Amino acid sequence: MAAEADNPTFLALAPNGRTVLVANELDTYEGKSGGAVSSYTLDRANARLIKINEVASMGGGPCHVAFDHTGRSAFAANYGGGSAASFSVGVDGRLSAAVSFFQYTGQGPDNERQKGPHAHRVTVSPDNRFLLVNDLGLDAIHIYRLDAGTAKLTLNDPPRWRSAPGAGPRSLQFHPNGRFAYCVTEMASSVVVLRWNARPGVLETVQEVVMRPPEFQGVTAGDDIVIDREARFAYATDRFDDIVATFSISPESGRLTLLNRTSCGGKVPRHLTLDPNGRWLLVANQASDNIAVLARDTRTGQLAAGKSFSLSKPQCLVFA
Numbered sequence: 001m002a003a004e005a006d007n008p009t010f011l012a013l014a015p016n017g018r019t020v021l022v023a024n025e026l027d028t029y030e031g032k033s034g035g036a037v038s039s040y041t042l043d044r045a046n047a048r049l050i051k052i053n054e055v056a057s058m059g060g061g062p063c064h065v066a067f068d069h070t071g072r073s074a075f076a077a078n079y080g081g082g083s084a085a086s087f088s089v090g091v092d093g094r095l096s097a098a099v100s101f102f103q104y105t106g107q108g109p110d111n112e113r114q115k116g117p118h119a120h121r122v123t124v125s126p127d128n129r130f131l132l133v134n135d136l137g138l139d140a141i142h143i144y145r146l147d148a149g150t151a152k153l154t155l156n157d158p159p160r161w162r163s164a165p166g167a168g169p170r171s172l173q174f175h176p177n178g179r180f181a182y183c184v185t186e187m188a189s190s191v192v193v194l195r196w197n198a199r200p201g202v203l204e205t206v207q208e209v210v211m212r213p214p215e216f217q218g219v220t221a222g223d224d225i226v227i228d229r230e231a232r233f234a235y236a237t238d239r240f241d242d243i244v245a246t247f248s249i250s251p252e253s254g255r256l257t258l259l260n261r262t263s264c265g266g267k268v269p270r271h272l273t274l275d276p277n278g279r280w281l282l283v284a285n286q287a288s289d290n291i292a293v294l295a296r297d298t299r300t301g302q303l304a305a306g307k308s309f310s311l312s313k314p315q316c317l318v319f320a
Contacts, residue, residue: 003040003049009315010064014071017320018042019093020049021074023062035062037076039093042320052093058101059083066122073151075122075131082117084133088151100153108139109166113187120170126178130156130201136168136186143201161203164188171224176231180254189220189238193254207255211238211245224271228278233301235281237269244283246301262303265292273317280306284314
């Protein structure tokens with residue numbers, strides 16, 4: 001065990017490789033409604049984490065955290081609270097109280113899943129000028145201008161991108177060239193290719209590819225996506241049908257071509273990542289209590305069954 005923490009469900013490593021940000025996915029923190037965000041120093045020599053401090057996330061159920069590209073700002077998406085917050089990060093990794101906070105309101109067309117806002121992902125643009133917040137409940141990605149020196153956020157104009165009604169935008173990954181982004185929708189189980197215009201901070205829909213197999217009749221839920229270093233292939237997970245969808249990426253348009261669907265090596269994939277060499281795809285399977293390690297052909301992008309390692313309810317995988 002590296003450290004004890006209160007319901008840690010997502011991690012982020014700072015650009016300096018020394019500070020780890022943790023989402024403490026709680027509904028009550030210090031006697032008040034809301035969760036927490038904590039920071040740790042990574043002690044590589046002893047493979048442990050040393051806690052620096054912990055602050056209120058300003059909303060219930062924080063499910064995702066991120067640093068900006070300088071490591072001076074940090075962010076949290078509060079799923080249960082339907083809100084997002086930013087924090088300043090000291091040179092020692094200490095988090096400030098929230099610098100900016102945005103409480104969302106409204107609902108989506110799905111009366112069960114979208115009764116209110118559900119912030120699910122905080123993503124910094126490649127040039128570090130914007131923060132994007134996926135809102136599953138409102139079918140939107142909110143866009144803010146970022147002052148990286150202070151962690152202050154200001155609503156952009158235009159302020160958001162809208163998905164198809166009821167799609168539920170869950171996760172977001174930028175293409176290495178910074179011109180495209182890929183949004184996984186939870187409820188539509190699709191990957192939406194977006195063109196990113198960096199000067200005004202605008203997203204434009206290019207393509208949408210459904211992940212679920214046409215013959216699958218049950219409930220599915222899109223989860224997350226990763227892109228290899230060469231930006232030739234992308235891998236996205238779909239929960240409940242328990243698949244990894246492999247895509248090739250057009251270098252010109254950023255559009256995706258579905259190559260195949262393979263088993264995630266377990267049940268209910270919650271997160272995935274590529275190892276630093278790109279030879280292995282690791283999948284955190286929450287319901288089957290295992291991390292599946294799938295072999296990857298770097299030339300063709302194809303996946304093959306690999307090894308499985310037991311771990312209780314894995315949530316997030318980060319190489320440090």
